[in-house]
Amino acid sequence: MSAFEVIGGKRLRGSITPQGAKNEALQIISAVLLTAEKVTINNVPDILDVTRLIELLQLLNVKVERLSKNTYTFQADDVNPDYFGTSDFRDKSSKMRGSVMVAGPMLARFKKAYIPRPGGDKIGRRRLDTHIIGFEKLGAKFEYDEKLNEFVLKAPELKGTYMLLDEPSVTGTANIVMAAVMAKGTTTIYHAACEPYLQQLCKMLNSMGARIKGVGSNLLEIEGVEKLHGTEHTMLPDMIEVGSFIGLAAMTQSEITIKNAGIKHLGIIPDKFQQLGIKMDFRGDDIHIPQQDLYEVQRYFDGSTVSFSDHPWPGLTPDLLSIILVTAIHAKGSVLIHQKMFESRLFFVDKLIDMGAQIILCDPHRAVVLGLERKQQLRGVVMSSPDIRAGVSLLFTALSARGKSIIQNIEQIHRGYQDIEDRLRGLGADIKTLH
Incomplete structure (x- = not known):
């Protein structure tokens, strides 16, 4: 079975185009x-x-x-x-x-x-x-x-x-x-x-x-x-990929432009990442994410902790909650992730905790992420991809971590992401496939 070998901790740069949805x-x-x-x-x-x-x-x-x-x-x-x-x-x-x-x-x-x-x-x-x-x-x-x-x-x-x-x-x-x-x-x-x-x-x-x-x-x-x-x-550009690449840019402190993003079809997805403190510019149908050394989670007007939960459209799609969770790991501030629809989708957080993330898994549907504020780095580990969205979330987390990570069961990632390793290498990522 194939695996990815990822050497993390490198800043990425360049343009990437989302696949069809x-x-x-x-x-x-x-x-x-x-x-x-x-x-x-x-x-x-x-x-x-x-x-x-x-x-x-x-x-x-x-x-x-x-x-x-x-x-x-x-x-x-x-x-x-x-x-x-x-x-x-x-x-x-x-x-x-x-x-x-x-x-x-x-x-x-x-x-x-x-x-x-x-x-x-x-x-x-x-x-x-x-x-x-x-x-x-x-x-x-x-x-x-x-x-x-x-x-x-x-x-x-x-x-x-x-x-x-x-x-x-x-x-x-x-x-x-x-x-x-x-x-x-x-x-x-x-x-x-x-x-x-x-x-x-x-x-x-x-x-x-x-x-x-x-x-x-x-x-x-x-x-x-x-x-x-x-x-x-x-077909439209894949909104899940667009959201994933926004998270990738923030996590790796990179400057990335997402080309032909289909902005008018993204709904509240950009707003949710901006709520994490991520800056972005809209240039025609492209999204430019500038390099940010630190992003700070916004609070609600009453000062309470921000929560992200999935809802039917035009609410937040459940497929992006895994990406939002891993993006919050490096942020300043804390968030609650509430995955309502699927009872096993948050179980991949044990791998993130092994990497040094501060996450409290409350139950099968809820997790609290305590942002590291860049005060400590994640470390590379050996892990396995349980599903498409968790798999790419682990891949992006590995790119933001120090040292080498091995991600097994990458067939799950290939089920949903086209030529992902080649496209990431185009941004400067150090990733190779092990057979």
């Missing part, structure tokens, strides 16, 4: 199953999770052509739905969470879908109730096969209806939207997710002939159509 890619690529016509997708991130999903589509007989490193065409005019019932599908889909996203398109177009237990990060339970209940309300029937550990959904006809989601699940909303665009009649989804990636999916579907209103709000109205056609779509 991982979380958008899993939805957009699944949506090509909704039409027999050709779909072209630009700015596709070259990462393991996306590659696995594309391979899954190819096994379904979807014609895939790679025009360049980040541009593909897809044509689903000869799909083999029976592949979903095979052990090979169950084995491959168990290695990635994105496999669940093909259920909505398959149900809409082929009236049958399978949802095996999804794989991916070890960050705690991710329930599928929102997906299944939404499909049921559209008229699908499901059975759960305990032996095979998968749901089988069938729907001779999907019918539009009103539904109030139990949670604004991004993947749940996306899956239900993809099923509803070809349902008979009108579907109204209240308490829908409204993340930029969901907006992008709706934008793409409308360009294919769907009729979706309320995009960007938590109330979607979808008038079903009989058929969708081909289109061309370009």
Whole structure:
């Protein structure tokens, strides 16, 4: 198994461009199953999770052509739905969470879908109730096969209806939207997710002939159509990468420019890092982070300690809490990190404590970070990446530490970050891959 060897303590300098959005890619690529016509997708991130999903589509007989490193065409005019019932599908889909996203398109177009237990990060339970209940309300029937550990959904006809989601699940909303665009009649989804990636999916579907209103709000109205056609779509820059690079610049006392950051789609992400005391300049669509020897956490107006917690959009995405936590290690001041959604996502802090960070893990959801104020340096250690976001957080922490660190299980990092070691080396980072 491969590992990163990192020599930390060096200041970085230069420009870096975020990849295409991982979380958008899993939805957009699944949506090509909704039409027999050709779909072209630009700015596709070259990462393991996306590659696995594309391979899954190819096994379904979807014609895939790679025009360049980040541009593909897809044509689903000869799909083999029976592949979903095979052990090979169950084995491959168990290695990635994105496999669940093909259920909505398959149900809409082929009236049958399978949802095996999804794989991916070890960050705690991710329930599928929102997906299944939404499909049921559209008229699908499901059975759960305990032996095979998968749901089988069938729907001779999907019918539009009103539904109030139990949670604004991004993947749940996306899956239900993809099923509803070809349902008979009108579907109204209240308490829908409204993340930029969901907006992008709706934008793409409308360009294919769907009729979706309320995009960007938590109330979607979808008038079903009989058929969708081909289109061309370009993905947004990955907001998680943008936030990660802001944190990296601050932690390593570096001057970094994030090119083509998609600033208007970042929501409150820049504000949250500014709350940590990090300075940044906005130059067109670029973000420039100047070198700062020390950054000080802002307090609330009443003088109380700042807390960072995840919320549905337009609140702070949970995928950035790990980065905010490690960025706070070097700050002046203290913060409370409250990870509400996933009960195991903070468990990587034991590795940070081994490096010399002052962190109190209160429970599976909350951690208090006592900033070191640059009065002492972190030290390099041997550690393992438990999930995508924690993995890159550990990598960036190693770059800010003194001495050598070894990060194992880097496949987790490669699932979400394209050519990360090469791009960091372009900034001057001392990082190499051990095989």
